[in-house]
Amino acid sequence: MIPGRYVLYVCLVLVGALLACGCASAPGEVVTGTVVHVDIEGGFYGIIGVDGTKYLPLNLDPAFAVDGMRVRFTYVPEDLATIQMWGAPITVTWIEEAAGEGAPESLSDGTWELASLRNATGTEIRVLAGTRITAEFGEDGSMAGSGGCNHYGTEYAAGGEGLSGDLSLGPVYATEMYCISPEGVMEQESIYLGMLSSVRTFRIEGGILRLSDGDGRILLIFLKV
Template sequence: MKRASSVIAAIAALLGAAACAQTPAAGDHPPIVGAWDVTAIDGAAVPADVTATVAFAEDGQVSGVGGCNRYGGRYSYAGGVVTVSELFATKMACMEPNKMDVETKFHQRFTGDLKVALASGGALTLGADAGSLVLRPAAQ
């Protein structure tokens, strides 16, 4: 019971801190805002039985599923670069090897400064020297 109270208190503190964060001015939102499905990591397709998502909110929050666990954090966008920071994630151990493999690779790539490339077909590539993620707009 004590642990549950601590977890709830930690979540409440994170939400409170996020609520106090400065939000961008109206009409000043980066082109990455929205919900995305991760379709490839380092050029390899994400298996059809694995879901990996990214949602960039207008207020600078990012969240989604890394393949197995839910995650959240902050991002900023300037000059064609998105900086992902303060990431936290649940700690479920998925028994399916595909999910854990995607989870590990996703979190290795989805951190720090990532160059943004928007393709005319709607794909979004987030890349760094270590590798890249390819995202497609999520189905509504």
């Protein structure tokens, strides 16, 4: 056996040994996201990536089942249907807490994307697939974003110490486009914009922003993106 082939043979043996013992790196890129508790189908934990992608981990370690925890993880996608009908099913292959990584320090720290809203009875309503509702709070007291179809804006006044406090929003203006897809997008936008006038307080925990009314009922839940 010539030296070149011998070296190749040794390398193949070593790689095979690594794979056999499970020492090879887990496939897939590292994803950063926020763990969220979803109040449907009895309640479960999911992860929403910084790009808004929803992941449904089938094997989430209980130590990471903490609403608002910032995590970094790798995964393998699973091609199956789940009763939750939320997010993409995955098997987590590696995970760690990413506390403080990109954690917002105030309302004006970046863009917020709506994850869910709650109606008058307190029932959580998920944002329609294929739509994005966003909010950006400027340091000049302006608030703007997308309602899922139209762009909107208003003014706000916040009190407190950065991560929680009183919040009041002024009259909302919006463009007047009409979107037909996906079905229900205009109704969703109307509900969202209408709820803004009821907001009285805010609280930021991890990468989650919760806006509540004067009675402390959570109306809107956003994720930092």
